[in-house]
Amino acid sequence: MTTQDFDKPRSNCGVVGVFNHPEASILTYYALHSLQHRGQEAAGIVSFYYDAQAQKKKYAIYKGEGLVLDVFSDPKILTDALKGDCALGHNRYSTTGSTKRVNIQPFVMSYHSGILAISHNGNLTNTLSLRQKLSEAGSIFQTTTDTEIFLHLIAHSRKKNIVEQVLEALRIVKGAYSLAILTQEALIAARDPYGFRPLNVGRIKTQDSYAYIVASETCAFDIINAEYIRSVNHNELIVLDKETIETGEIKSYKIQDITPEARHCIFEYIYFSRPDSKIFNHNVDKVRRKLGKNLAEESPTIASQGEKVIVISVPDSGNTAALGYSRVNTEKGQPTAFEIGLIRSHYVGRTFIAPSQDKREFKVKVKFNTVKGVLKDRIVVVVDDSIVRGTTSKSLIKLIREAEPKEVHMRITSPPIRFPCYYGMDFPSKEELIANYYEDEAEIGKAIGADSLHYLSLKKLLESVPQEEGIGYCTACFSGEYPIPIDKNHNKFSIEL
């Protein structure tokens, strides 16, 4: 059992690319570190450098299982081995393919047009059929991931230049992808036509020039003092090359001729992305506060006059929304105060040895403790972002009750999760989702031991996120309405390969 088995959907991957910086791999390392929440199973960096003797660009690569700080614990890996002025990085959590070492990204290939490295965040939905076709055409797969499909399609392309080869490949695949691709000449970034996953572009002033960076979230820019330029648009491929450095112009291409209305993953705002990040051109923090505020308006906590109601968050992901919730003084509800009632340990290791008591409960205790003086005799409103299996919520409420509050009410800043995600997030199967076992939220509340439970409605969720022309949201894990059809047997992908 790993400590990552906590009852949350697991976000998949973080991608980073740096172009034209003398310390490209060091910047990539720090950017990956700030994106650690997007994947904690493995990390990798590839760098491109000019070999004067061979008079051509070569690459160096280093990957390993574990957190970024552990994989690159020897500074020499970055300073000596991963030399060069361009680098590409990836944090992995596997959504397709097993956790085998061979599946750790970035992937690199040497082919007829040169060297190309790729980092992918997302999940393709026509992997099985493409893999079958490519295998029949002679492709030999080295990994069990959907990402490798891109490499084979690019290598199979008859187009003359790499950008056209990549575009051709992207027109064949279906599903969710935010990609960073490094070639000997350029850094390429692309988001699928629906733009499920975020991807941003920024730049850094160097002594006499500019370096360009792409990253899943802008917290990766802040750590290395990069300036945010914009989000890569859905259905857009951009090229950052020598000309971009000279003129500042970012070349932009459409993937499909007609750009559909975007289907940004709404869960990125609810839980996956960091609150200090910008994604899809908007601040996550602002949206998350609004989620809390709308939740408070929709389901305030009612208490008798004179009773003390406090709002606490399940840290860290519930913090911002809990603040938003606590600031609403609705007509029906009591004024509430935001308090720190749960303390989270950030030093939980990757593996977990439980003494002979309930493993789930002990695991919650390893991660959280209560501030008893804050909770005792209070009516406690616990704000969290989601409930998946419900097992952690149940143990958490039990833990909170040990601090003797008067009542414990659970408020969730998302609707009940009832459906799996096929676009790059790892939810447990439908059968494991607690919302599929009960008629209504009152019953779920009872099952997890809360005095009351309210979820944010889908309508209010959609009102909480930025409204823009041409931008819509994927809500499939709540509504079952999937924007892209899923390959038959998609679920069998990682088992069969």
Ligand code: SF4
């Ligand atoms: S199904 Fe849910 S988690 Fe997956 S992309 Fe859609 S909103 Fe995001």
